[in-house]
Structures are given as structure tokens and as C-alpha cells.
Amino acid sequence: MQLTVWTYEGPPHVGAMRVATGMEGLHYVIHAPQGDTYADLLFTMIERRDKRPPVTYTTFKGRDLGQDTAELFMTAAREACERFKPQAMLVSSSCTAELIQDDPGGLAKGLGLPVPAIPLELSSYQRKENWGASETFYQLVRGLAGPQAPAPGTERPPRPEGQRPRCNILGPTALGFRHRDDIQEITRLLNRLGIDVHVTAPMGATPVDITRLGEADFNVVLYPEIAATAAKWLERMFKQPFTKVVPIGVGATREFIAEVAALAGVDPAPALEDGDSRLPWYSRSVDSNYLTGKRVFIFGDATHAVAAARVATEEFGFTVVGLGTYSREFAREVREAAKRYGIEPLITDDYLEVEAQVAELHPELVLGTQMERHIAKRLGVACAVISAPVHVQDFPARYAPQMGFGGANVLFDTWVHPLMMGLEEHLLGMFREDFEFHAEAGPSHLGASAPAETRPVAATAPAAATADTPEPEATAADGEPVWSPEAEKELRKIPFFVRGKARRNTERFARERGISRIEIDTLYDAKAHFGR
């Protein structure tokens, strides 16, 4: 058993729902107990969709357990097929139905439905949401495009003369972080290169569209967590190469353009010359000078975390002090990236472990998910969201891609916003007794929202121990250095967002030299030793 306060991903059937809900003309029948319909509101409330997800639940209850749950499933599948007249169906069990083993796939087959019913085996006790989406998309592609595949060993016929190159965009789903606008941004970029988008899937595609995937010249994989498996299969079956670069950030977008242009045999120049990315100039302008070396902690799905780390270092001038992901399937990519920044990667789906590491590293900015907002709030650190899971505010009305040059503009504004503005940061460093602008008041451009210095009873939890809580003198017993009142007071003069780091460095400095009582001089000795 795993003790969970928050979970980064839902169960795998929610991943399957994301594929089904993103598509048109597909219906998903899920064998699930009463209550599992809660997942509908992820789509109708968080993503604000104006239609019910195309999902029918059997919603069995305790009194149904026994012989007739299989009958319930068959009735639900038959009725859904008649009512919604889909082009294809998905069938599976939720976690509870997996335990009662009714075999929806076999039952659906026995019904003789007029449309293909694709069974999903989702292993709810081992796997999670993104895997569920990936597996569902893969099974759909295999089941629907498979029959169109050429005989093994057949070469791809060359593109007919005069026909523009075309690609599929793979990966966007319902409930994806900014998938809606990423599609638009990338479609526009491809168009500028003279490349047509053949099918975008799962989002917006029908089962009939899926059968036509093999007609494109190559595939653009925007979200490997969801589409890598399907893209690899398409490469094997249809000889369609696929893109490996995820175009988040200016540098990655330029590489993506080069990669796509090479796959399509077109000139990358028209897209590269485009000047609608303001990030490079904004980041070079002197106002951004103070961003240099800001210590940032990054956590999210592997794709967004790795991309954010590159953008943070190369395009913002930040220092990445922590990098991690909950996507175990993509741990290798995150490990490799962490190596580039000389840090230990954090591969975990345990929220408490992430919290402990943020508390330990004292970053000045956290780039993470909705969960890291909880952590950052508790620790009083600035935070911006870069990855799912997200809540309703991250499905905005405005155009807000993460990808392409337009996405880079959004990243610049979003990440800088929570930080203290430059002038305020300077003034705080000089004058600390202002009744209005003081360290604990938080950035004044964010209005009244102060990072909470007051914490509830819960602060007794070990993980809650934060930098600014003065340790009682009693810690001397553990061989830990003790702060003299003068040094403690001097420490308070250091701006709050780097104070935690200063405290930790000074204590480390004292410990290493066997200093048991930290005086003002120890503080400055440590500062000189560690720099900054």
C-alpha cells in the first residue's frame, strides 16, 4: 500500500477517457461501480467541455455483485451502441471491475455489435493515467489502421509530384495541459513550412480518421507520454518516421523546425525567420538581468520537465537545482537531462518526497504541477505551472500554448510573473523595516497574497520544517551548530527568498569546521566561502 495525499496521475481508465473524449464518433463503455462517473466532471468542469464525455458506465452496486454484473455490462454496451451510434467502441474495466473479472472484451465480442469494439486491458493496480492514454491510443491505432497496413517489407511509395508533404500530429488529448493551443501553434508552424496536417489525433479525430493515419508522410509526436508507442508502431508498419524533438522553448522549436523540414524535404528558413518570438529579446533586455542564476526546482511529466529545464537554463539564465518527474516510463530521459545540469534526478510519484526535496533545496522558484502549488504555498516559494495535473485556471480562455514561438512568449510571462520584481528586490535588500514592503509581505505586484508565514498545526509534520523557523537552542545536543541571537538577527537581513539557502550553507560551513556557535562572522565567512 502506498500512502497518498495527492496523486500526480489518475487511474489508467481516466487516460482512456482522455483519448475517447478528445475524439469524435468513438464511444467508451466502462465497467465500473457507482461513483466512478466523477471522472466526467474533469472534462465538463476542469476543461469546461460543453458535452458529456462519450462514456457509458455500468455503475454497478453491491447488490449487483454476483451473476448479473456481466449482464449489466452487456445491456450498457448494447444501449450505448444503439443510442450514440459510434463508428467504433472502446470497452474496459475500472479498478473495481478488474477485480470481479467479467471480461468486457469477450462480452462485447459476444454481442455482435455493428461496429468494432476495441478491448483495453488497463492493469489499474500497476499502471496510471498517461500509460492508460498511451495504451488506448496504441490499441485504437493498431485496431483501426492495422488492416490498412501494407505487407511487411513493402517500401513507402514516393510522394506524388506536386503534392505537399503531409504529416499527422500525434498525442493531444482531452484534459491535456494546453493541448488545444499547442495544436494550433504547431499546425501554423507546419503550414509556414509548406507541410499539411493530415490527421491530428486523438484530439479531434474520428475512428475513420484513425484508419487513414498511414497515408501521411511522417508523424509529429507532440506528447511522447501519449503517442510514442503508437508512433513507433506506425513507423514499423507504415515506414513513417516520427519527430523526436518536442518544440517547447525557442531553441527546441528551432531544432524541431530543422527536424521536420528534413523529414518533409523542405526548406526550414521560412519558419526560422519568423519573428514572432519575443522571448529572446525580453530575456536579453537589462530588466531580466536579475533573473540570472535564480535557483529553480522543476517537476512534472517528463516531456514538460525536461523541456522546462532547458528553457530555464538556456533562455532565462536560471540555475536548475532540482529536476524530477512522476512519469516512470520516461525516467531515462529525465536522468540524462539531470546529468547535464549536474544534479540528482527525482523520479517519484510520491508527493511527500517532492515536498521534502523542495524544502531541502530552497529554490527561489518552483516550476511544477498543481501539486507543487500546494508545496510552494506551504513553503512560501514562488511557483508557476508547467505540466499536468492542473486545475481549472490552467485551461484558460485566452490563447496560451506552451509550444512554438508563441508558446515561448507565454512561458516568459508565466515564469517571471511570480518572482519579486527587480526594483523591489533591490529595495528590500537595502531597507528591511518598511511597514508595508517587507520580506514576509511577498511581492507587491501580486497584491495582498503574502506567502503564508503562519502555518496551521500541521507544521508539526517533519516535512514542514522550513528554513525560516529558528531552531531551538536544544539542537546543540545533536552536535548541530547553534545560532547566536546576533547572527540570527543578521540572517534576517538577507532577502527571504535566498535566506533558507544562506542558513543551510552557514550551518554546513560551521559543521564542517566544528564551530558549535554561529556568530555574525561565521555567517560572512560562509558567504565568502560559498560565494553568492
Add this chain to the structure above:
Amino acid sequence: MSSDKLTDIPVLRERGQNSMFCGLTGIIWLHRKIQDAFFLIVGSRTCAHLMQSAAGVMIFAEPRFGTAIIEERDLAGLADANEELDRVVARLLERRPDIRMLFLVGSCPSEVIKLDLERAASRLSQQHQPQVRVLSYSGSGLETAFTQGEDTCLAALVPELPQAPADAAPDLLVVGTLADVVEDQFMRLFTDMGITRVQFLPARNSREMPAVGPNTRYILAQPFLGDTARCLEQRGATRIAAPFPLGEEGTTRWLKAVADTFGVAGDRFDQVTAPGIERARRGMARMREQLAGKRLFMLPDSQLEIPLARFLHREAGMELLEIGTPHLHRQHLAEELALLPAGTTLSEGQHLDKQLDRCRAARPDVVVCGLGLANPLEAEGITTKWSIELVFTPIQGYDQAADLAELFARPLLRKAKLRV
């Protein structure tokens, strides 16, 4: 359709997909009410996901609920699962030493694999006494729909309540979670009537739970407390029958039932309730203008539907089309059913698609439904009031009557206002 003996109101019973929450969602308000309790769901990732989807907008410093997620290896053997549970609980209590009461909450997976949480609770209680009491109840979708999770939770609490001496003076127990402000208002009214021995279940703190015994008179403040009532009666308590305290009429009748039980004189009752009645009526006059004649359709959700429909019909003048409820407790709702207008269509249970067909055909002015349906219906041009809010808002008592009506008037007002 079958005829109901108590009231002669026909009840449509249907079976099929329903769109209700499971009982786990009760934790979202219960963990705020009982401030030193922690709710540990023993379930799957789906359960954890449900909880954070429902409560995730609140950014918590430290939530007082969590999930012990059953993994593949727990499914292998039950002995293991018990050891695992002990380990998880020990870790949790170490992290949260301020917790005094721990609820192990059963889910669909834990019930299907027949993990005995009751036995686990008594084992863990022994291990962690006297600091922490460990109880168990079911919040699974197999056994409970939405507010029934509160019923099973309180029913688990009842056997743990202290015993009131057999010769104690009669006291009043108000049962069902109420907003703190509502609780305080009722307390003042009872005090003014001279009823001073009043307690609430649940109390705000696990150490202040009320005593119960043969001289306990209890009144339900919520309509979904069937099991809790049964457990209280097993301990000798007697129910005071009344409609539920929604709206001016419901509140007056509810208070009156208590007053009669405790022998409060008629003129004293009138004197105490008059200001509240007057304020509630004044507030409702405005609301009535907006709601009278509007046609209401309610999908099943919380079991609050029938008292709400009674209030909206009798005090706001709304016309009732179909009133759905997940479960109809005939005895507890007898006083409510008697106040419903003849010809009201009641439905118990749900076949979602068929019910939506009826709803669309009826073209109601307001549909009360869950969040999975609200936006899709709005997009079809049907005005909705999402039902969950009714459980999270102070709605009982005189001074909330107009607020309650306003919840239904607001979507209509908004529809009239918007020009986009």
C-alpha cells in the same frame, strides 16, 4: 410505477447508469467539521483521484484525508494487506501527531477483496490508544451514494459515543452535519425556548462527542441518515419526527416538533421564532418574484431533493416536474411527502439517459444536477443549478432561507443578464 402506501404519490423506479458520487465525497465536508479527525481511504488510485478532483481546487497546507492505495502485491494475500495497512497508519500518525480520531474508509476495491477494515480498526485502536481512536466505515460506491457516506460515518461513531445515565434528564441530540453558523443559530433558538441540554452529532472535536442513552431525543437535521438513526435507536434514543429545517416553514415545523417534545409553551415558541419567521418571509418575498411559476426538474444526488422541492414549491412558488432522489427513506420523509403537491413525479434510482430524455422533453426552467451534466445541459440551452453546492453551503434555518432560494434564482438571473 408503484403506489406508495404512505402518501399515495407514485414513485418511478429505474435502473441503469447513474451519475452520482460515491460516499467517499462525504469526507470533503466531514474532515472540516471534525477538526481532529483524519480520513484514510483504503482504496485504489481512482479513489485518491476522485478526492483530489473534488477537493483539489482548495490549496491545502495539509489536508486531513488521504488514501492508502492498494497495489498489485496487496492483492496477492490478505495477511500482507493488513500488515501494509498497519505500516501506513503508523507513518501517517507519526506525520500527524495532532490527529485524535482516525477513520479507515472502505472503498469498492477494499470491499470486493473483503479486506476487514472493522477488525483492522479495532486492532489499530488497541495499538494507538489512548492517543488515537480508530474507526471504520464504508464510503464505497457499491454501498453508498454521495451523502450516504456521512450516514455510514456517523453510524460508525454512534456505538463509540459515551453512555448517558439511565436516570439522566431528557436531552436533545441534533443529528447531521450543519454549518457552524447554522448550528449556533439553532442553539440560540433552543436556549431561548428553555431547552438547554442540546448536543450535536458530529461534534466539532472527537473528544466532545455527545453522550447517548434511553433519555436521548434525537432529531435529524439531514434526510440521508437512515443507518445513523437505526444505530441511535439501538442505544435507546427516540426520534422526533419532523420535516427538515429548510425554508421558513420547514424550520418552524422542525423547531416545533422539538418544542412539543420538550413541553415548550405555545406562546413562548411563537415569541422565540417570530423574529426568524419574519426575517425569512421578508427575504423570501424578493426570491418569490424571481422563482414563482418556474418549472423545476431535479436529478438524484443527495437525498435533499424532496425537502428542497417542498420548500421551492410551497415558499418560492415553483412548479415541480420530476423530483429524483437516490434513495427514498419513507419513514424519515413521511412529513415531507405529506407536504408535496399532488401529482408530483418522484423517481428513485436512475437510468441516466432515459431521465435526460424526459428532462429535455419537459423543457424545465431550472434543472438541478451534478457537475458532470451541468455544462452539457447549459450548452443545450437548459438552465442548471449544480447540486453539490447545496451540501457545501449553509442552507438550513430561518436566516438561510433566502440564501437557499437565491441559489436557484441566481442561474436564472444570470441567464437574463448575459448578452453574449
